Amino acid sequence: MPSSALHVARTGLEAQDARMRVIANNLANVATTGFKRDRANFATLAYQDARVAGQQSSNETTYATGLNLGTGVGVQSTSRIETQGSLNATGNSLDLALDGDGYFQVQLPGGQLGYTRAGNFTRSADGQLVTTQGFAVLPQIAIPEGATSIAIAEDGTVSVSIAGEAEATQVGQITIASFANPAGLQAAADNFMLETGASGPAQIGIAGENGRGNIRQGMLEGSNVNIVQELVDMIETQRAYEINSKMISAVDEMLRNANQTL
Structure with missing residues (x-):
């Protein structure tokens, strides 16, 4: 029994260590x-079943x-x-947030597609809309030289005003990826998600349609981490870790006393 209790306590330590991580x-983040x-x-x-409910306890009765x-x-x-994080205004015309479900599409090195909620985009040297790492946002949007302002509508339509031209010029449209099971996406570095068999294939469409969120220009989505809740969970995890540690010490003492007695 003590050795079994020691094993249980050790699994508890490992579990709480994972939760703390x-x-x-x-x-x-x-x-x-x-x-x-x-x-x-x-x-x-x-479970170790020493006795199963319903077994015969006598010729006429069961447990x-x-x-x-x-x-x-x-x-x-x-x-x-x-759950969605708060939307924070930045005033930067190339900062984009999704108000609702979905992901921006990004071309990763090697041709792999990445998906992200982090819309802190910028312009490359050749005018392409890219992430801070320089990865192209898909579909690719080229902002021409001389653009004095950039307007991105809620449906992702990108228009630019060019000096000397009376009307704005439409240069493309940002589409949004959605998934049947977004929780099945694989988390990767740099705020990217990768498609998996569990997530299902990406369904590409226009922002604001078929359940996809609208694009908000000049805003970024913050993390959805609730600091108070995380601190409460951390305290609970610490207490559980301490209890399991004390149990291991107690079982070790029991085994030591048993060995000395025998």
């Missing part, structure tokens, strides 16, 4: 544009309850919480 990552917080999910490990001993806890998965 998730919380630490959430807090580290509290100011990251478009960041979505993660949550650790746990599941009980296999009403069983004798099941748990073997601890394991980290089952992490879930990304997709």
